[in-house]
Amino acid sequence: MISHPSRHCTVELQALPSRIGQVRRIVSAQLRYWHMDLLIDRAALGVTELLTNVHLHARRDKTCTVAMELLLDRLTVSVHDRDPRLPVVDDAAPLATCGRGLAMVAAMSESWGVRPDDESGKVVWFTLPTTLSAAPPTAPPLASRPPRRLVEEVPAAAFAEVGHGADLGSPQPAPARSAVAG
Template sequence: MQADQSESAARECALELEAHPYRIQQIRRIVSAQLRYWRLDPLIDAASTGISELLANVHRHAKPDKQCVVKLTLDADRLTVAVADHDTRLPHLQPVEPTATSGRGLTMVEAMSDSWGTDLLPDDGGKVVWFVLRTPTRVPAPTLVPLRTAVPFEQALPERVPVPASVA
């Protein structure tokens, strides 16, 4: 996660990860914490649901790898949530049978957001799938907390607690 001390960077959060199922819950927690910090509690459920759906799509469909970047950008009246991956195939809404057990992710994103879309990255670098949520009121700038150093996402996660051999 990169952080800068300028006001514009304080309104952006980016995480790089591999889209695996166990990571999705971690990202939801990080996104929820960031939105609470920005005083956007009313958007937590919609943003978390949308992120989950987009990351699940990366996990299921992206090729050649599952590497992706989640980026939150807060402007005065909207939150943009974007997921970029290396696959150049663009997702699209598709009709889903009422009894189908999957295939509703983008339909959910469309229903809960104010807008959504996809963009190809330059030089066949992949794509970005994004959605926008309107903020409930004009959001004040958060109080900046100086960061000594930025740490890579993997290092920011809590370490696993070893299980004693007698318990395992």
């Protein structure tokens, strides 16, 4: 017996800059409805990065489908587009303003991946844990925080393993991250 069936939400759209903001609001509202407020920031960031990639890189039309599925222990967010070319994860410079979208998705998610979908497209997805133990830790009070630099450099090696040699059809764990002390 399943005590809480999965919940599913899909939105079809053209990945245009004006629509990406609307989808962020839809994702946020749906997660509030599901009482998953702690996931809103990371889910909205991830879907923004994936839709931006469709807008910037997908050939043919920019029509895509965003799907969210909430299971007992994880949220899966996926974007299906009509371009069969699989994304390439670049080793972008730490302060680059483009080319870091999938690395950001990998860094903030539990797992992510990409798989071909029929002959006409692909699906890029990521998962977030829904359990409280997997939620990001709460920040200590400001007075007890160590001073931090305004801009933190993340070594390029931290993203070197992202997507390389991975089985693109199954979930992959995100790379280990370490905090940079200031």
